[in-house]
Amino acid sequence: MFHNNNQLLNNLPQLQNLIKRDPPSYHEEFIYQLRHFNNILEVFKLCPEKHNKTLDELIMFLAQVSQCYPKELENFPQILIDLLRSHNTVLDGDMRMTLCRALILLRNKNLLAPTDLLELFFQLLRCQDKALRSFLQTHIVTDIKNINSKHKNAKLNTTLQNFMFTMLKDSNTRAAKMSVDIMIELYKKNIWNDVKTVNVIATGCFSKITKVMVSCLKFFLGKDSDEKDSDDSDSDNEVDPKEVMMANKFNKKTRKREKQLDKVKKLAKKQKKKKSEVASFNFSAIHLIHDPQGMAEKLFKQLETTTKRFEVKLLTLDVISRLIGLHDLFLFNYYPYIQRFMQPHQREATRILQFAAQASHELVPPDVIHPVLKTLANNFITERNSSDVIAIGLNAVKEVCARCPLAMDEDLLQDLAQYKNYRDRSVMMASRALIQMFRTIRPELLHKKDRGRPTEATEEMEQMDYGKSTATDFIPGAEVLLSEQSTHVKVDSGPESASDDEEWIDIQHSDDNLEIDSGAEEEEESDEEREVESGEKKKSKIEKQAVKRKQKAESAKLKKEQAQKISLEKILTDEDFKKIDAANIRKQVFTTKKGIKRKLEETPVEAPSELVKLSDIENIYKKRKHDKQARIESVRKGQADREKFGYKDGRVNEHCSKTNREKRKNKNFQMIRHKVKGKVKRSFKDKQIALRNHLLKLKKMK
Structure with missing residues (x-):
């Protein structure tokens, strides 16, 4: 058998195929x-920096047939691991890639433990081989994803996370950066989205390596690693490379068209990759610290001393x-620090104003x-500033x-409210939004x-004090469920029963609108009577205000009791909650005085x-310029019912011949250049001479 198939010794692909079909028959080969x-291998260890093609082929051959002879190849994975660990920095790039591919093949066949291989690959991230590092990163993410696909392997995840924590402190910049990128990618893919991963990445915010620190900071901001390309105007439009390829197929081949075709292919590939990416959690990580x-x-201490x-x-x-805004932290030194950058001429001024607003919350003392x-x-x-700067300041x-x-x-508020009548619309709208x-x-x-007119919500509002929290034992607005039935009866009763169901409203007139006696009677009143009358008016006004306050307190108390009754005695459904929300919104819109409606623009302010x-x-109220796509759509819309622009062919039969003047428009310029010369305008003197000659000619003809 060995003698008859001797040609197989030099044909490894064929031998590999035969072994997979019938392993016992080809055991000798x-x-x-x-x-x-x-x-x-023994010879290769003497000079590991040189590439050995025969060894390369044998490694891949043995990895391919390893499942057929597990006993004979029991030590084969460890041999490859030892070879990479001892000579990883001096190995040839192709040889190192072959060893890694062989180990991945063995791992896919479950002939190698995941911890051994992943720890080795993390160490290989120190190599100065960009292609290898990218290849290893893809495998590490894929392997960990497959391990946790059916259920979370907590023991393995803990081991790898501890190892990654040590890699973050590695002196090698590339290894530390790649470890952070792998952890962030695993978090985005919902594989390692636990608290430990977030807090390990949080330690990277204090790394001395700038790239590692920036990656960790961007992770907590929810920034994408490819955000630098997000401003590309072409990325917003869908690109179909087939159209460009077809045009390039029939048009003349040029270098410019080839470059354009390559660019379109890359852009289409990028868009496809962007669509297939899993949506990232922008702000959930910062809650898990x-x-x-x-x-x-x-971080603030690091910021004060940094020179980056x-x-x-x-x-x-x-x-x-x-961090301050989401967790209600106290960091009082942050506000004086950021005040130094609050200048209109400061670079990224609007973002700095955004940071100041984000760091504000109710628990910060007002004097801070x-x-x-x-x-x-x-x-x-x-x-002294422009209207846009003023509007941005008011918005901040x-x-x-x-x-x-x-x-x-x-x-300060009343000073800022004076801008409601400013000449520029953006400032006026910003001031009115602040007032609202x-x-x-x-x-x-x-x-x-x-x-403005007081609404039901403003009258029920309690005075705001620092540190005060209002905890209710009922659902605010639940009293609407008690009065819902009677409200329906009142609305559907019709005009005939309106007098029975509706109540008359006593309108309180002010003292200025009361009728006064005639001038003669006023003169007869003495000064003492006037003082008595004014005192009585003041007294009656105070009494009326006291009565109003008492009525409001009784009404609020009644509503509170009704809401408590509903909250305790009834199981509320989704429909009930919708009605309660609608009633609370109506309280912000409708005034307490019946018959008076709120203006349309005065909508309730959201939390x-x-x-x-x-x-x-x-947010500056201006008419923004449309982008290119919007302008094209507007132009196309205007062209819909319009006649075709350009020369109108007036021939009855479009197949009949044209005049020489019409044919001239489609001719090459070199063919009609001699005729165009005659169209050059004459000077005023030439026109005078031509006119004189013409008049002389007419005179002779007479």
Whole structure:
């Protein structure tokens, strides 16, 4: 058998195919190749930096047939691992890649433990081979994903996470950076989305390696690693490479068209990859940090002493502001520090205002946030700045006060409210938005004319104090479920029964509208009678106000009792909650005086979100320029019912011949160049001579 198939010794692919079909029949040929491998390996160890093609082929051959002879190849995986560990930095690049491929093949056949291989691959990330590092990163992520596909392997995950924690402190920049990238990618793929992973990545924010620190900071900000390409205008449009390929097939072949085709192919590949990516969790990671206060303090201390680029400082400021805002932290030194950058000419000024707003919350003492508002007013909201700067400053004040309303004082708010009549629309709208917000949360700070008509919600509002929290034992607005049935009866009763169901409303007139006696009778009244009358009016006014306050208190108490009764005695459904929410919204819209409606533009103010959007601060009310796609759609829409632009062919039969003048338009310029010369305009003197000759000619003809 061995003699008849001797040609198989030099044809490894054919031998590999035959062994997989019938391993016992070709055991002798396999043993020969295994001995050959051991001999060449001993020679290779003497000079590991050179590439050995025969050894390369034998390694892949043995890895392919390893499942057929597990006993004979029991030590084969360990041989490859030892070879990589001892000579990983001096091995030839192709040889090193072959060894890694063989180990991955053995791992896929479950002939190698995952911990041994993954720890080895993490060590290989130190190699100065970009292709190998990228290849290993892909395998590590895929392997860990497959291990945890059916159920989480907690023991293996803990071991690997501990090893990665040590890799983050590695002196090699590439290895540390690649370890961080692998952990972030596993988190985004929902494989390692636990608390331990987040806190291991959090330690990377204090790394001395800038790339590692930036990657960890961007992770907590929810930034994508490919964000630098997000501003590319071509990435927003779908690209079909087939159209370009077809055009390139029939058009003349040029280098420019080939480059364009390559560019379109890359762009289409990039878009396909972007679509297949799993959606990342933008802000969930920052909630899982064990010690947010300690992390914020360490980051701020690092920020004060750092000499890194301004972009890195911005990332650190952003993370600190989110930590303060989301976890309600106290870091009072942060606000004076960020005030130094609150200038209109400062680079990334709007982002700095965003960080100031994100770091504001109700538990921060008002006297800490108030200087921030004063700085905004002094540096942004002044007449010496442009209207856009003033509008941005007002928007920033609004976002800060939405999270810390007690920081605003009466004098500053009334000064800012004066911009409601500013000549520029963007400033006017920003000021009115600020006024509308304070109408809902603290109307007493506004001037009386800016407070608007009181609504049911504002009358039920309790006074806002620092550190005060209102905990209710009922669902606010649940009383609407008791009065729902009677409300339906009143609405459906029709005009005939309106007098029975509706109640008359006594309208309280002011003293200014009362009829007064005639001038003669007024003169007869003495000064004492006038004083008595004015005193009685004041007394009656005070009594009326006391009665009103008492009625409001009784009404509020009744509503509270009704809401408690509903909350305790009834199991509320989704429909009930929808009705309660609608009733609470109506309280913010409708006034307490019946028959008077709220203006349409005065909509209820929503609660501020956890994070401040940059668009809220840059929200300037102007007519924005349309992008290219919108302009094209507008042009096409206008061309829909319009006649075709250009020369109109007036021939009855379109197949008949054209005039020479019409044919001339499609001719090459070189063919009609001699005729175009005659069209050159004559000078005024030439026209005079031509006219004189023409008149002389006419005179002679007579």
